[in-house]
Amino acid sequence: MSDASIQQGVKHGRKRILFVSPLNVASNNGMMQRQIQILNFLNNSDVDLELLSLYSSPSEVNEWLDELKIKASALNGFFAILVRLIGIAWYGGNVILCNKLKWIDAFHFPIRIPAPRRLLDRYDRIVCYYPWGFPLLGLDRAGAKVVVDLGDVMADRHDRIGTRRWISLSKEDESAILNSNARCIAITRDDQGEFQRLYGLTLPVIPFLPPGYAQLRSLPPSIQARKVGFLAALGYQNEEVVKALASEEFLACMQAAGIELLIAGGICAAIPEHLRAAIQKSGGQVLGRVANLEAFYSQVGVILNPVGPSTGVKIKSVEALLAGRGSSRRNMELMRNCWSSSQIRSPC
Structure with missing residues (x-):
């Protein structure tokens, strides 16, 4: 200037x-x-x-x-x-x-x-x-x-x-x-x-509001009740979440219940081929990066929102609520680099 x-x-x-x-x-x-x-x-x-x-x-x-x-x-x-x-x-x-x-x-x-x-x-x-x-x-x-x-x-x-x-x-x-x-x-x-x-300090709170919140709020009610989405950026915590989601136990439960898992975002670039194949074999999809939030939320009825440090829970909870999508919050606490697929309860 x-x-x-x-x-x-x-x-x-x-x-x-x-x-x-x-x-x-x-x-x-x-x-x-x-x-x-x-x-x-x-x-x-x-x-x-x-x-x-x-x-x-x-x-x-x-x-x-x-x-x-x-x-x-x-x-x-x-x-x-x-x-x-x-x-x-x-x-x-x-x-x-x-x-x-x-x-x-x-x-x-x-x-x-x-x-x-x-x-x-x-x-x-x-x-x-x-x-x-x-x-x-x-x-x-x-x-x-x-x-x-x-x-x-x-x-x-x-x-x-x-x-x-x-x-x-x-x-x-x-x-x-x-x-x-x-x-x-x-x-x-x-x-x-x-x-x-x-x-001992009480700070003011200014909550997150996604830039495209108006578009999210205008999305029609989802008819994709059996489609569960996970949207995540590239990062270590999210890589570990995907490993848990792609476990044989979790995918078998999803498939038996007729629920389709959709994974999107930058995290898709880090999904190994064997996990990608397992997700697709169970009827799920690995979408990769999406053009905008509406493109993702319009395809799903429920958002899988892991609760834990650096999982994006603050951001994704707000997005799901604005889009009128359900949010299934599961405790996926990282304990000294050890993730257990048993921590993810059946969505059935």
């Missing part, structure tokens, strides 16, 4: 907003849907909006914004490039040291790159999606103008989910964010309760 446009914004009293996030425009998961929800809200407000991506390049972000018809632009220049490189290095380095080699217990911040004061002062509001950009950029210095959409409870996350995947912050780092002057937001009542238990 040029200096002229900034001056124009001041002249007309338009607020300037900076959206900071580990935005990966190539993904299409719950994280992405939440970010689109936030950006659409900001886009519908009378603001000048800029994005600082800690992953995708400014050119990639601008192209993505154009596709979504969001009136915003990616922050560019030396600082934006430096932040992106450090963000990628921070994430990759912690994945290796914490998740792979297990040399450290949580993601740390050995290198921080505080945003220049003139950059912080430029904006009326800074919206930080996911917490780790907050300490990385020293956003505590911006005080109450910062809003942090926490996304998940990340303190000691590896212990809670039972495996070293994704980001796990130390309780001290997460507490520092929550006890700063920033306004922190939880995405569900369950997360709100967990933050209350851990830190």
